[in-house]
Amino acid sequence: MDNSVTSILLVGVGGQGIIRASDILSVALMNAGYDVKKSEVHGMAQRGGCVSSHVRFGKKVYSPLSKKGDVDILISFEKMETLRYLDYPKKDGTVIINNEEIYPPAVNLGEAPYPADVDEYVKQHFSDVKIIDASEIALQNGDHRMANTIMLAVLSSYLDLTMDTWDAVFRSTFKEKAALKNLDVFHRVRKDVEERRA
Amino acid sequence: MKALMSGNEAIARGAYEYGVTFASGYPGTPSTEIIESFAGNDGVYAEWSPNEKVALEVAIGGALAGTRALAVMKHVGVNVAADPLFTVSYTGTNGGLVIITADDPSLHSSQNEQDNRNYARFAKIPMLEPSDSQEAKDFIKLAFQISEEFDTPVFLRSTTRVSHSKSVVSLEEPVEAVDRTAIRHDPDKFVMVPAKARIRRVEVEKRMARLSDFAETFPENRMEVNSPDVGIITAGMPYNYVKDVFPGYSYLKLGMVYPLPVKLIRAFAAKVKKIYVVEELDPFLEDQIRALGIEVCGKDLFPYTGEFDPGVVEKSVTETDPDSLSASLPAIPQRPPNLCPGCPHRGLFYVLGKLDTFVTGDIGCYTLSFMKPLEGIDSTICMGASVGMAHGMSKALKEKGKGKVVGVIGDSTFVHSGITPLLNMAYNKGSAVIVICDNSTTAMTGMQDHPATGYTLQGEATKKLDFEKLGHVLGIDSVRVIDPFNIKQTRSVMKEELAKDSPSLVISKAPCALAQAKTRKKVVPFRIDPHKCTGCKLCIGLGCPPISWKKFEDLPHMEIEKKTKKQEGIAVIDAALCNGCGLCAQLCASGAIEEVTNNG
Numbered sequence: 063m064d065n066s067v068t069s070i071l072l073v074g075v076g077g078q079g080i081i082r083a084s085d086i087l088s089v090a091l092m093n094a095g096y097d098v099k100k101s102e103v104h105g106m107a108q109r110g111g112c113v114s115s116h117v118r119f120g121k122k123v124y125s126p127l128s129k130k131g132d133v134d135i136l137i138s139f140e141k142m143e144t145l146r147y148l149d150y151p152k153k154d155g156t157v158i159i160n161n162e163e164i165y166p167p168a169v170n171l172g173e174a175p176y177p178a179d180v181d182e183y184v185k186q187h188f189s190d191v192k193i194i195d196a197s198e199i200a201l202q203n204g205d206h207r208m209a210n211t212i213m214l215a216v217l218s219s220y221l222d223l224t225m226d227t228w229d230a231v232f233r234s235t236f237k238e239k240a241a242l243k244n245l246d247v248f249h250r251v252r253k254d255v256e257e258r259r260a
Numbered sequence: 261m262k263a264l265m266s267g268n269e270a271i272a273r274g275a276y277e278y279g280v281t282f283a284s285g286y287p288g289t290p291s292t293e294i295i296e297s298f299a300g301n302d303g304v305y306a307e308w309s310p311n312e313k314v315a316l317e318v319a320i321g322g323a324l325a326g327t328r329a330l331a332v333m334k335h336v337g338v339n340v341a342a343d344p345l346f347t348v349s350y351t352g353t354n355g356g357l358v359i360i361t362a363d364d365p366s367l368h369s370s371q372n373e374q375d376n377r378n379y380a381r382f383a384k385i386p387m388l389e390p391s392d393s394q395e396a397k398d399f400i401k402l403a404f405q406i407s408e409e410f411d412t413p414v415f416l417r418s419t420t421r422v423s424h425s426k427s428v429v430s431l432e433e434p435v436e437a438v439d440r441t442a443i444r445h446d447p448d449k450f451v452m453v454p455a456k457a458r459i460r461r462v463e464v465e466k467r468m469a470r471l472s473d474f475a476e477t478f479p480e481n482r483m484e485v486n487s488p489d490v491g492i493i494t495a496g497m498p499y500n501y502v503k504d505v506f507p508g509y510s511y512l513k514l515g516m517v518y519p520l521p522v523k524l525i526r527a528f529a530a531k532v533k534k535i536y537v538v539e540e541l542d543p544f545l546e547d548q549i550r551a552l553g554i555e556v557c558g559k560d561l562f563p564y565t566g567e568f569d570p571g572v573v574e575k576s577v578t579e580t581d582p583d584s585l586s587a588s589l590p591a592i593p594q595r596p597p598n599l600c601p602g603c604p605h606r607g608l609f610y611v612l613g614k615l616d617t618f619v620t621g622d623i624g625c626y627t628l629s630f631m632k633p634l635e636g637i638d639s640t641i642c643m644g645a646s647v648g649m650a651h652g653m654s655k656a657l658k659e660k661g662k663g664k665v666v667g668v669i670g671d672s673t674f675v676h677s678g679i680t681p682l683l684n685m686a687y688n689k690g691s692a693v694i695v696i697c698d699n700s701t702t703a704m705t706g707m708q709d710h711p712a713t714g715y716t717l718q719g720e721a722t723k724k725l726d727f728e729k730l731g732h733v734l735g736i737d738s739v740r741v742i743d744p745f746n747i748k749q750t751r752s753v754m755k756e757e758l759a760k761d762s763p764s765l766v767i768s769k770a771p772c773a774l775a776q777a778k779t780r781k782k783v784v785p786f787r788i789d790p791h792k793c794t795g796c797k798l799c800i801g802l803g804c805p806p807i808s809w810k811k812f813e814d815l816p817h818m819e820i821e822k823k824t825k826k827q828e829g830i831a832v833i834d835a836a837l838c839n840g841c842g843l844c845a846q847l848c849a850s851g852a853i854e855e856v857t858n859n860g
Contacts, residue, residue, distance in 0.1 A: 075595065085264075085426070092264050092428055099392070100264075101425035103368045110805055111597035125504040126392075126425040129571035145592045165808050166595040171633060171800055172809040172829075174593040183590065206836065
């Protein structure tokens with residue numbers, strides 16, 4: 063293991079399961095032998111505000127927060143929120159976007175438009191951009207709350223963690239039935255991502 | 261064994277490992293999870309006190325009896341607890357006493373970002389400051405050791421980033437808690453009448469001198485000597501930020517931020533050519549180091565406000581602004597936190613926002629209703645302020661304020677510090693209307709119990725404060741109970757009470773939407789019939805997250821007949837988000853909003 067630190071930034075809207083997802087990710091990384099730090103702000107998160115969670119891992123990690131322009135993977139659970147944090151990824155970094163729109167109050171009130179062409183804008187600035195219909199896939203699998211598991215599955219294809227590590231962390235996080243349901247979706251999405259890449 | 265723990269969980273774990281069995285506190289972000297996590301351990305006593313002053317007094321009592329006691333609060337909570345704080349510094353303790361202050365640089369969840377390191381100096385109490393979860397667990401033990409060795413209360417300061425970051429912690433077996441409690445009479449030490457307090461005052465100075473000596477060799481004040489060119493003096497979370505961007509510099513990392521190790525600082529200064537003091541908020545270390553005659557860079561380069569991150573540190577030291585995308589990002593709408601769908605506060609503040617009143621607000625979820633479209637709150641200062649302020653305003657306004665001043669306060673906040681100002685309003689013949697937004701929980705911090713919920717922190721059923729009876733006992737003749745989900749009733753009761761010349765108490769009673777979600781089996785959402793909706797936007801005025809406004813041109817697949825010539829679109833409810841409270845249906849003049857039925 064070299065001295066470099068990998069930074070992941072998970073962003074979205076309160077209630078989307080971002081903090082749960084970053085917990086699962088961090089425990090998986092710890093169990094794989096990395097030093098891990100993660101940070102987010104609680105308190106207001108349940109009330110539909112923006113949520114961001116930094117996860118950093120390596121041989122030795124000091125700061126739990128990444129600096130702008132230094133994030134390896136930005137993973138956004140809501141389309142428009144990607145833009146709010148787009149100054150965080152490295153120039154050659156990866157951006158993963160859940161293709162879901164959650165309207166903020168100003169859009170609901172008809173005072174501001176929901177930003178158009180988010181995908182195009184992101185693709186102009188970054189070469190590795192993945193758009194996933196995670197919420198849609200979760201709904202098709204019978205539970206919209208599994209969108210975060212689907213996002214983790216896509217993220218997992220960028221990380222050097224074994225399937226055993228992922229299996230173990232889901233089993234320690236959820237009760238058996240929920241663990242199996244989540245793992246089933248996780249494995250299918252991961253396989254799908256890999257087939258498309260190959 | 262290793263575990264990934266938040267700073268808060270690590271503090272609770274460290275206290276438990278050290279045999280601490282007694283803790284008190286009041287919920288407040290970012291401190292709340294410390295007590296919650298601690299309370300789950302076997303054999304411990306932990307309580308939510310009604311406020312931080314009581315919590316500290318409870319802990320002082322515990323320590324006086326000889327137990328190791330922990331008092332936990334957020335930074336502004338220490339203001340509430342300041343009265344006992346300054347004098348327990350004189351008395352010292354029998355058992356260990358540690359006070360946790362969880363500060364909130366950047367005001368993520370607070371009304372100010374005061375730097376509570378100043379309390380350490382002000383109250384002459386030593387303060388430790390961990391920089392991650394492992395240190396949080398280690399330092400709480402050290403804090404108790406210092407407390408017992410020097411017969412002093414000790415502060416452990418955390419910040420939001422320490423409390424709410426998670427990092428890897430090595431777990432240890434808890435030591436067996438030893439019962440050291442006994443009744444010990446010692447009036448010279450514990451009865452702080454002037455004659456005794458004057459003597460203890462001198463003891464405090466002697467203790468601080470001993471603690472200053474101790475700080476010189478305290479292992480958590482440590483030097484990391486690397487480059488002779490640049491030295492960093494820092495403490496807490498900022499240490500990590502500097503290490504991240506400048507690993508080659510030399511460091512003096514202070515685990516104890518008060519009192520400072522003067523000789524150690526001088527020795528460090530002699531080893532490096534240039535010194536940066538890196539600290540968030542006030543120049544607390546910097547001012548003291550400068551007073552030693554040591555030249556340093558500090559707040560001339562680093563911001564006074566907000567929390568740092570590695571980018572802020574790098575920018576301040578290099579005095580450059582690395583190019584980033586920030587400047588060219590497209591404008592995107594803000595996403596402020598909002599009242600939940602089905603929140604009982606929404607109906608009340610919809611009514612208050614429409615009445616011609618000044619509403620003094622307080623600290624809680626309902627504070628969010630100051631925003632558009634509700635605009636139902638006009639001031640927020642601190643816990644309990646709404647009641648005294650409403651009384652003061654209406655007294656000052658005299659006739660001009662008649663029927664126009666309302667104070668609103670949550671149930672937990674009212675118990676925290678709203679009772680005495682309500683008594684004051686009755687005693688001094690005020691005429692404002694006070695509304696308790698009673699959702700039967702401390703919602704903003706994550707659903708904690710309090711004296712009016714009927715349950716203790718550790719889940720036991722207990723006495724439940726009755727707000728109606730309390731109002732009468734305090735001298736408020738007119739006490740009314742309303743259902744905030746009933747807009748008509750809420751409006752008429754508020755108007756009736758505002759018309760009176762005497763003080764009124766209105767209890768707006770309905771459970772928190774998050775609590776409902778846990779108990780209710782099935783939510784029946786509402787829908788808007790697009791063929792009945794006239795596009796009047798009345799329902800939009802509730803600011804309810806599932807309700808949005810769609811223009812006809814954005815709904816090309818729907819054939820909708822315009823009800824008026826000017827109609828531009830319709831309102832839509834996202835059934836997945838709707839909590840089925842039905843407020844919007846009460847507002848709809850055209851009967852377009854109805855429950856979703858199976859055949860609908």
